[in-house]
Amino acid sequence: MNKINELSTGDFAALCQITKKTLFHYDKIDLLKPIRVDENGYRVYALDQCDKVSTIKLFQKIGMSLQDIQDFFQMNDMSRKTDFLLQQKATALAKINELTAISKGIDFMVTRFAHFREIGVDHFFEETLLQPEPYFLTKKSASAHQSVSAMNYGYQYGVIIDREELQKPLPDFSCIFQRTSLENCNFLKPAGQYRCVYKLLRNDQMLRIVPEIVEAIGLPETAGPLFHEDFCSDIAGFDNQFVVKFSIRIASDPNEAAFEK
Template sequence: MQKFSNACIKTGDFAKLCGTNKRTLIHYDEIGLFKPARTDEKGYRYYSENQFDVFFTITCLKELGMPLKEIGAFLEQRSPQSLKTLLLEQQEKIRREEEHLRKIKEVVETKLSLVSLQESLENRQSSLADDELFFRSGSPAGHIFLEKTPEEYLIVSDPLHTNEHEKIIQTLCRHVGYCNKHDLNAGHPYGAMLDVADLRANLLDTYACFFTKVIQKPEHHPFHIKPAGDYAVAYLMGDYYDSKDTYKTLFAWIDQNHFSTGQYSYKEAVIDELATASAKEYVTKISVQVFRT
């Protein structure tokens, strides 16, 4: 389409066409960023149709976070090559922002899934007698469930296989720091893997390693695949470390049903500090893969 060369659009009309206001156009003129095509003897500004594209470019760059001073410098020196360079830079910036938003979306969806799990546990509770669903700190009450679990990817810490408190804390700190550094947190609280053989020997404080669950299979990071399959599951409400009675009942149930087990037990928070103000309501999921013998 042939563009008109005459500067015939008044400031207010041009502002409406561009989705902005007169104050912005006047400010851009005053700082030398975007001047009208002409100004008459009375000081009235007039714009031409071929200035729409320039103003649109300014708006896009500003929305991408580019300072007005840098936009002005680009416009003064613009050429096909400088435009290409600028667009490639902004394309990479958009890619990083999209990745950042994807991570935030991932965390939000994870937290929503944990809240949904909480609601499903409450629904189970309503169909069972009081105190049958949860194992509670200092109480043997609770119910064991057989649950089918899909394959899951777990970023793992350095191997532990120890109950030394100082080493456990140091390893946990390194693990959390590693996940934060590499932006691996998808919203799941960290968990712990314990060797079933140690648990059956009543070594409840001997950790194999810590883990953080992620959504996609990680590349270039130490990870463990939690196999898909059937898991014997117990839900512990209260003190995360007070799990002796829970494991005792869990393994008794496994043996009574003549199951064999996988190598590890997985302990992970379901309802954590984000969802409850009371430590007594903190819910931990304990699961062990089981097989028919």
């Protein structure tokens, strides 16, 4: 190279952290061409073309095609370019929000799985809910069978078994709950102290085990419905069995417990 700002294809590719094959493709589609080809047929690039490569890579990361990127570079109207960049910024922010939600979902699953591993199955424990949890309740379908899964209800979901059902030999649930935002909820799980247990169950045990849970928990000392929550079944990966968390609020005083009887 006879000028300080001129680079061979290999050096330019290394500087931009892309391959020579990529540069050849950019040249072929007229997206980024060398500043000249020397007498031996070698492509020569300028140092300041690194900025264009950086822009191309940035646009690719937000999902733009090479054709869309080419169209942007060929725009002559500055207003159109400004509008286009603002649109791409909005796209990037949407992706950031999506990734943030995914990260929170993973953190949520990690925390739940770690707690399940620490406590294990069949061990009763108490936990404190410091703030009411917002849920969206869906009344049980009139059909004989209703599938309840994370595919439809998100990471935190389950069913609620009303107080009067807990007295029956084979109780049934009244509605499905799913964790949601405060503005979208139609039910608040009350703050307070909860008595809980994890169970490893087959499908046919999901409701048949409830009387056993109720007796062990001590229903007279509690208030409100029983929450029957799929906890981390997909992550735990037990064959034909599901991790279910049962929880019910401990009555704050004897009068509340007496009222719930």
